[in-house]
Amino acid sequence: MKIPSISVGDTLELKKNHPCGSKLFTVVRVGSDIRIICKGCGRDMTQPREKLEKAIKKITHTDDCNA
Secondary structure, eight states: OOOOOOTTOOEEEEESSTTSOOEEEEEEEEESEEEETTTTTEEEEEEEEHHHHEEEEEOOOOOOOOO
8 A cells, every 4th residue: 555645735635525516625733633725715624644545546746956
């Protein structure tokens, strides 16, 4: 099983829709729990990493090359 690389600022597309209808979420905090914000309605949620990794369909990474 491959462990996905998730970092702050990434956009996650989940398998199931949020109640607002959006599938896209922005990562705000990473650790044993991952904090995400819905791009549709702005709802802030904290999910256990293990549960969230199973729900991810696609990860869009951001380029933080500002140096």
